[in-house]
Amino acid sequence: MARIQAIRGTQDRYGGALLRWRVMEERVRAVADRFGYEEIRTPLFEATELFSRGVGMDTDIVQKEMYTFADRKGRSLTLRPEGTASVVRAYLEHGMARERPIAKFFYMGPMFRYERPQKGRFREFHQFGVEVIGSDDPLHDAETVAVFIAMLEDLGLSGLTVRLGSVGDGECRPAYTALLRSYLKENEKDLCETCRERIDRNPLRVLDCKADAGGPVIAGAPSILEHLCGGCRDHLDRVGAALGAAGIPYTHDAGLVRGLDYYTRTVYEVHHERLGAQSALGGGGRYDRLVEDLGGPATPGVGFSAGMERIADVASSLGVEWTGEEPLRLFVAPLDGAGEERVFPLLLRLRRRWRVEGNYRARNLKTQLKHAVRFGARFVLLIGEEEAAADAVSIKRLDTGDQTRVKAADLEREIESLASAGDGDDRSRKE
Ligand code: AMP
Numbered sequence: 001m002a003r004i005q006a007i008r009g010t011q012d013r014y015g016g017a018l019l020r021w022r023v024m025e026e027r028v029r030a031v032a033d034r035f036g037y038e039e040i041r042t043p044l045f046e047a048t049e050l051f052s053r054g055v056g057m058d059t060d061i062v063q064k065e066m067y068t069f070a071d072r073k074g075r076s077l078t079l080r081p082e083g084t085a086s087v088v089r090a091y092l093e094h095g096m097a098r099e100r101p102i103a104k105f106f107y108m109g110p111m112f113r114y115e116r117p118q119k120g121r122f123r124e125f126h127q128f129g130v131e132v133i134g135s136d137d138p139l140h141d142a143e144t145v146a147v148f149i150a151m152l153e154d155l156g157l158s159g160l161t162v163r164l165g166s167v168g169d170g171e172c173r174p175a176y177t178a179l180l181r182s183y184l185k186e187n188e189k190d191l192c193e194t195c196r197e198r199i200d201r202n203p204l205r206v207l208d209c210k211a212d213a214g215g216p217v218i219a220g221a222p223s224i225l226e227h228l229c230g231g232c233r234d235h236l237d238r239v240g241a242a243l244g245a246a247g248i249p250y251t252h253d254a255g256l257v258r259g260l261d262y263y264t265r266t267v268y269e270v271h272h273e274r275l276g277a278q279s280a281l282g283g284g285g286r287y288d289r290l291v292e293d294l295g296g297p298a299t300p301g302v303g304f305s306a307g308m309e310r311i312a313d314v315a316s317s318l319g320v321e322w323t324g325e326e327p328l329r330l331f332v333a334p335l336d337g338a339g340e341e342r343v344f345p346l347l348l349r350l351r352r353r354w355r356v357e358g359n360y361r362a363r364n365l366k367t368q369l370k371h372a373v374r375f376g377a378r379f380v381l382l383i384g385e386e387e388a389a390a391d392a393v394s395i396k397r398l399d400t401g402d403q404t405r406v407k408a409a410d411l412e413r414e415i416e417s418l419a420s421a422g423d424g425d426d427r428s429r430k431e
Contacts, residue, residue, distance in 0.1 A: 007123065007124075008117055008123065009115070009117035009121075009122045009123025009124065010122065010123060010124040011122065011124070011309075017312075019323075019324065020312065020315075020322045020323075021308075021312065022324065023322040023323065023324045024155060024308060024311065024312065024315075024322060025108060025128075026324065027151070027154045027155055027322075028108065028128050028151045028154075028155070029106070029108070030154070031147060031150050031151045031154050032106035032128075032130065032147065032151070034150075035104075035130075035143070035146075035147045035150070036104055037104045037105060037106035037130045037147065038103075038104060038105055038106065039105070039106050039107065039108075040087055040090060040105045040106070040107050041107065041109065042080075042083070042086035042087060042089070042090050042107070043080075043086070044079060044080055044109070044110065044112075045077045045078060045079050045080065046077070046078060046080055046085070046086055046089070047075070047076070047077065047078075048066070048068050048076040048077060048078040049076075050078075050085050050086070050089055050294070051066060051078055051080070051081060051082075051085055053085075053293055053294060054084070054085030054088065054089075054262065054290060054293065054294055055081065055082060055085060055262065056262060058198070058201055058202045058205060059205075061081045061082065061113060064114070065081060065113040065114045065115055066078050066079075066081055066112075066113070066114065067079040067081075067112045067113075067114055067123075079112035080111055080112065081111055081112060081113045082111055082127070082305060083107045083109075083111065083127060083129050083131075083305055084129070084131060084262070084287065084290070084303060084305070085290075085294070087105050087107060087131050087133075087303075088131070088133065088290055088291055088294050088296070088301070089294060091103060091105075091133055091291075091296075092291070092294060092295065092296040097133075097134065097297075097299070100134070101134055102132060102133070102134040102135045102140075103131075103132070103133045103134055104130065104131070104132050104133075105130065105131045105133070105303075106128070106129070106130050107127075107128065107129055107130075107131075108126070108127070108128035108129075108308075109126065109127070109128075110124050110125070110126050111124075111125055111126065111127050112124055113125070120275065120307075120309065120310055120313065122309060125307060125308070125309050126307070126308040126309060127282070127305045127306060127307055127308060128151075128305070128306055128308060129282070129284070129303055129304055129305035129306060130144055130147055130148075130303050130304060131301060131302075131303035132144060132301060132302050132303060133291065133299060133300075133301040134299055134300065134301070135300060135301075135302070136235075136286075136288065136300035138235050138236075138238035138239045138242060138266075139238075139242050140302055141235075141239045141242075141265075141266045141285075141286055141302050142239050142242035142243050142246065142248075144284060144302055144303055144304050145162060145164075145239075145243060145248060145250075145268055145270075145284075145304070146243075146246055146248060148270055148282065148284075148304050148306065149162070149248055149270070151306070152270065152281065152306075152311070155311065155315060155320070155322065156315065156318075156320040156321075156322070157272065157311070157314060157315060157318065157320065158318075159272060159273060159274070159318075160270055160271070160272055160281075161249070161250075161251065161270070161271045161272075161273075162243070162248060162249065162250035162251070162268060162269075162270055162271075163250065163251055163252075163253035163256055163268060163269045163270075163271065164236070164239065164240060164243070164250045164251070164252055164253065164256075164266070164267075164268045165224070165225065165236075165252065165253045165254055165255070165256035165266075165267045165268065166224065166225060166228055166232055166235070166236045166265050166266060166267065167204065167224065167256075167257060167263050167264065167265065167267055167285070168224055168227070168228055168229065168232050168264070168265065169229070169231070169232055169264045169265055169288065170264075171229040171231065171232070172227060172228050172229035172232055173204075173224075175227065176222070176224050176227040177203055177204060179222055179227065180203045180204065180206075180207075180221060180222060180224075181199055181200070181203045183221055183222055184199045184203055184206055184217070184221070185199060187217040187220075190213065190214060190216070190217045191206065191209075191213065191214040191217055192209060192213045192214055194209070195209050195214050204224075204257050205257060206218065206221075207221065207255050207257045208255075208257040218255070223254035224254055225252060225254045226254075232265055235265050235266070236265070236266065239266055240252075250268075253269075256268070256269060256283075262287040262289065262290040262293065263285040263286060263287055264285075264286050264287060264288040264289055265285070265286040265288065266285045266286040266302065267283070267284075267285035267286075268283055268284060268285060268304070269282070269283035270282055270283065270304075270306075272314045274313075274314050274317045274318065275310060275313070275314060280307075280310075281306055281307060281310050281311055281314065282304055282305055282306030282307055282310075283304060283305070284302070284303050284304025284305060285302065285303075285304075286300065286301070286302040287300075287301050287302065287303075288300040288301065327354060327355045328354045328355065328378060328379075328415075328419050329354065329355045329356070329357070329375060329376050329377045329378060330350055330354050330355070330356045330357075330377055330378070330379050330380070330381060330415070331356070331357050331358055331368070331371065331372035331375055331377035331379070331380045331381070332346055332347055332350070332356060332357075332358030332359075332380075332381045332383065333358065333359060333363075333365065333368035333369075333371075333372065333380055333381065333382050333383070334358075334359060334360070334361070334362045334383055334384070335362055335365065335382060335383065335384030335385075336362050336384045336385055337362065337385075338383075338384055338385040338387075338388040339362055339382075339383040339384045339385075339387070339388070340360065340361060340362055341388075342383050342388060343358060343359070343360055343383060344360065346358075346381070346383065346393070350381075350411075350412075353412060354415070357371075357372075357375045357377070358381075359371065362384075365382075368380070369396075369398070372398060373398060377398060378397070378398060378399070378419065379395050379396065379397060379398065379415065379418065379419075380395075380396045380398060381393050381394070381395055381396075381411075382394040382395075382396060382403075387405070390405070390407075391407065391408050391409075392405050392406060392407055392408055393405070393406060393408055393411055394406075395414065395415065395418065397418070404418075
């Protein structure tokens with residue numbers, strides 16, 4: 001029979017790659033904790049309307065990339081393509097504004113987009129992100145950039161660049177949009193087909209075009225940064241000043257529109273040169289209309305999302321090692337029938353504290369020592385007739401071969417002291 005394979009654009013994660021992935025998850029979560037972002041986990045699928053309203057009808061995501069299906073009752077559901085809309089839905093649904101005048105959330109998990117799989121682009125990929133809901137203070141915009149940078153730095157990444165822009169608001173965007181539209185109309189013939197279609201509906205999205213054709217026209221377009229109203233200008237300056245004061249370098253980028261429609265004012269991206277064409281590790285911005293668009297009271301918000309596959313990619317190309325605390329590993333080897341009788345409870349007892357493997361059946365010692373080495377054990381616990389008679393266990397150090405017999409009741413204490421003595425030896429050897 002033909003074998004069934006994983007769906008294109010999805011990945012299995014196991015072995016060393018999974019261990020590194022777990023370290024990334026732990027470190028990022030720890031930084032979110034330090035910055036006071038509360039973790040939230042929302043469902044992997046939602047009503048389709050949440051994303052068409054929340055992300056925007058005119059985005060690539062909604063037009064081309066959603067995994068949408070009808071359930072058995074004919075309701076239209078969608079696998080989440082991003083995290084923000086779900087977080088805002090949950091925030092409204094549970095009346096979270098009551099306990100949290102400013103709500104700060106952190107999320108992490110899989111997202112789904114029907115994109116053409118290529119380097120750095122998957123159909124199931126992972127993001128983490130933060131949202132601050134209920135504040136229009138530019139310091140909160142800067143805080144989301146700062147927590148993003150702190151996460152990446154904790155992961156050992158250097159060489160990051162922050163691009164900062166603004167998409168204006170209801171006061172200044174309409175005039176700028178009109179200006180941009182007439183400029184694009186004049187140069188229509190040099191744009192790609194999708195862009196030509198977007199000139200009337202949503203000309204700002206043309207600035208985000210990935211096709212090469214329109215490059216020169218887009219580069220010559222009027223800059224929104226020169227057409228911001230006083231409020232938006234001041235807001236952007238304050239975000240920039242806060243980043244400057246925090247020692248986070250950034251450059252202004254007038255071409256930043258980002259793929260999602262809900263942004264107002266601040267938009268930003270964090271890039272790494274190693275990624276080439278898909279160089280964004282993540283990005284975010286302010287979404288002062290989103291809560292209202294999803295049926296809530298007018299409430300400002302700001303946040304970012306980051307692509308975890310891309311981050312893992314950059315880390316490995318920089319040779320950054322992500323290793324967690326390695327717990328002590330032990331191996332239990334029964335030597336005969338008496339050992340076999342004691343092995344099961346002994347394994348369970350030791351597994352309360354350490355990572356322990358062993359054989360249930362007695363084998364010759366050489367074979368068992370080989371198993372122990374392959375498992376990465378530091379100590380092998382030998383149990384046989386002699387040990388059973390003395391209610392004891394023999395502990396063999398795999399690096400030196402030294403062996404001692406200890407009372408079963410003292411086992412944990414002995415292992416602990418042997419392990420820390422071993423650490424001391426390691427240090428003195430390195431010096
Ligand atoms: P977005 O939600 O589109 O702003 O994307 C934020 C970040 O998620 C991007 O900068 C990428 O790092 C990552 N990302 C987005 N789409 C994908 C994808 N299809 N595969 C892998 N990573 C992605």
